[in-house]
Amino acid sequence: MQMNEAMEQRRKPTVLEQAGGTKGLVYSALPVVAFVVANSLGGLRTAVVVAGLVAVAITVNRLLRRESVQPALGGLVGVVIAAGFTWYTGSAKDYFLLGIWASLAGAVVFVLSVLVKWPLAGVIWNGATGKGTAWRADRSSRRYFNVATLTLAAIFGARFVVQKYLYDNDEVGSLGAAKIVMGYPLLAVGLLVVAWAAKASDKRLRAAGLLPARKN
Template sequence: MTERPGDTETETQDKPEPTLLEQMGGVSGLVYSSVPIAVFILVNYFFGLQAGIWSAVGSAVAITVLRIVRREPLQPAISGFFGVAIAAFIAYRTGSAKGFFLFGIWASLVYCAAFVLSIVVRWPLVGVIWNVINGTGTDWRRDQPSRLGYDVATLALALVFGARFVVQRWLYDSDHTGWLAFAKIAMGYPLYALALLVVVWAVRRSDKRLKALREAQEEAEADTEAALRLKYSQRPNEA
């Protein structure tokens, strides 16, 4: 069967946008992110720290290779691999299983501080990142409701990272390594997904408002231009 011109274009246009879960790596992404942590805890419990460290790194490598073979998005796997590698290195240097979670704990605090600071200086990071990626400029900052929406979305992410730090730091100080692993998994993608719902709301709200404002401005400019043309076209008759 001969492919008709425009078929490919139509199929591309009709292809649905990826869902929030798909953007995060799908169900497999949720599972993959939990595997190295679970492997580390189990192997460390039965065979010791060194075996747990190498098993966690090995599982992260295996997941990356599996994604390559299955032609799945690599970004989550690569970022996950480096996260596991850094965590494993810290656990090795500290000689403690709970050290495996130390990097993530302090990273959460840094992220939380960055998001809060961006709100204080009126450059909410969600708005900055989204509009830089899409090349839409800084019109959103001049529209107060749009900036307020991005403030809310940025605050939602700040709360997620803040909660991660508080809970996991307490578990770390209390030497509850098993519960620390559970908290890292439970407070990972699930909380992040809830915050992303707020981000999606803010983005859509801002885009809708800015589009309406641009259309109103274009309409006003068109009306002004039409009025000027009418004015100049009537001058010879007045003479």
């Protein structure tokens, strides 16, 4: 029993779990779907109200089920800001504007982190797992995390290019679909590359004695 518990504690979360799990994927999509459908049926004000209510309902549901509310709260704040901005401008497509420019900012930050030789994929992963900055002492490890960071930059850049094109052409329905498809599913691809980089880096660092050997 103790061995099973220890194995469970050591088990790393899957890519899907890191992206919020199946529920996280559904929850992230619901406010967007609600906004697009409500906008087509009842107009902008109805869409703003419905999207906000859906986000609040998701947060309350997670609270009642004693699930982690951090993803839901983050989504709620995002929906509130987007809905408020949309209400202010009076344009349905502006619901997606904050996310569009945030994608561009993310792409730029990821690229800059590689240029200054502190690839964010490595910084975030090793910081979160308590491994510090030992990976930066190994050139191959830095190269692995450069690849992972540039993959994330490409994902954020693709989000910006596609969604900005749809925004400029007033394609509200297509914007909603693009936001969903290019959200967690694409992020999961990026996390796969980050996981590959981390595994390859750990192997290098253990061989060099910069990380303790793995316990059996």
